[in-house]
Amino acid sequence: MEAMDEASVDMVFADPPYNLQLNGDLLRPNQTRVDGVAEPWDRFADFADYDQFTRDWLTAARRLLKPDGTLWVIGSYHNIYRVGAILQDLGFWILNDVIWRKRNPMPNFHGRRFTNAHETLIWCARGRQSRYRFNYEAMKNLNDDLQMRSDWMLPICTGAERLKLNGHKAHPTQKPEALLHRVILASTEVGDVVLDPFFGTGTTGAVAKKLGRHYIGLERAARYAKLARERLSKLGEAADASLLTTVSKRHQPRIPFGWLVERGLLAPGDILYDQRRRHSAKVRADGTLVSADFKGSIHQVGAYLQKAPVCNGWQFWCMEVEGKLVSIDVLRQQLRAQTH
Ligand SMILES: C[S@@+](CC[C@H](N)C(=O)[O-])C[C@H]1O[C@@H](n2cnc3c(N)ncnc32)[C@H](O)[C@@H]1O
Structure with a gap:
């Protein structure tokens, strides 16, 4: 990120490591292993280590954002409160916290807590004075002509969309395209540049491409970068820009x-x-x-x-x-x- 030009992207979508702090395998009551996130990239020594990592990438992202750009970050109770505080400390201006309510969450196998059925997205402007983009009419259209609310009910990524290798999930935290569709449609316009610094399987890139936006994806693990490249190379050209744009009533x-x-x-x-x-x-x-x-x-x-x-x-x-x-x-x- 430090090698990129200052003020060169319109929007950042980040799905960073959540620091889930899992200790060993999580087993279902029938002793089968839950396919969770047990990868080295999600491990941090302690909260201070995670906070430093978060401050570093958010500082880099802020430098890359145009003055009127916005940033989305998704997380769970494990990390989102820490990320939110750091965002504010760095000068970002929080616009919304959006709840992604999962239609089909994983149950709490041991019945010792509530089923964790949502994740949180924080949407913020680069600064308090930013004249950020919000495609109000597009969101209203998407919601049957009612103002779009901050609680989104969407399924998790399953079925044909889920990338598999030898019958197993190719990536533990692949996000659904529907979630990115809403994020990108709400906060960018055709031709904008979207940056995802934790690209994984390239979900952000795939949706950006379908919606006629440019994308830059950064991914450290070579195997995920390869998956993302393959996924993106299979996509055709975006539809005509007139089909991807909602002209607000005021501008008609x-x-x-x-x-x-x-x-x-x-x-x-x-x-x-x-x-x-x-x-x-x-x-x-x-x-x-x-x-x-x-x-x-x-x-x-x-x-x-x-x-x-x-x-x-x-x-x-x-x-x-x-x-x-x-x-x-x-x-x-x-x-x-x-x-x-
Ligand atoms: C939560 S996943 C993102 C998944 C992605 N949203 C998707 O739909 O596939 C986080 C990704 O960030 C990558 N990552 C972790 N630390 C990184 C770093 N310092 N630089 C670049 N990528 C990193 C991990 O390899 C992992 O693929």
Whole structure:
């Protein structure tokens, strides 16, 4: 990381060693061994040793981040509190802690604690003043048009996605692509550079590539680096950028209502109704509406009829199609698609 250019990456996703402090094998009640993380890279002499390691890589990551960049780090109760404190000490500004709730967690085999069913992601900006990217609309779309919350229910990495060698997991902590999909879609744009300093099997790279982002992956173990390279080389090109980007409503081109009349999607004299058919108004050639006793824009007439101070006419008015009411916003979307 020290060899890389300062302020050269837009986002860092890090899945560092968790310092699980496992002593010997963990056995199930039937004496079979749990396939846990018993690798040297997860071993540290003590908490002070782990803290020093954490400070070192976070300091290096902070140097590499652009001023408006963000950093995600994932961990469990073993390490995430220490990582969080160090992040704040180094000047990062925490934006969210996200709970990844696992649909299918490993049970607590001995019944001596609660099932550990989640991991925590900390999302932070490089600094308090950073004008960081958050793709609000993309997240809302992904969540069925509801604001995305900070608790994410996602399955762990299993099935065809899980890399295997001789029938065994090729890496003990491979993350699900769905998790990275959400992280990358939320906090980067097409063409951004994503850095993962603990690349493992290259999950971050795989998702970044599919979403049209650039990636840099650092991995110390040669066998994992090889796995990641093979995985990435099998992926094709990303889809067209227009399919990977969500233009926020604020930045969508304005479509005046009159254009719908001008282009023949509505005709002068057509009648519009509100969703409950309590109010109606006629379309005029200049893109205004006229009700029994009021004339004005779709917004003004909607507000007048409801005796409301304001009204979003695009949401208020519907047209009748084969006996059913359809929002005029559908016509606006059609026109946008034709225009751009
Ligand atoms: C928790 S795993 C990451 C797994 C990855 N997210 C995935 O989906 O495959 C951590 C990885 O960091 C690597 N690692 C540990 N210490 C490292 C270091 N100092 N530099 C580079 N890689 C390191 C380990 O070899 C391991 O593959």
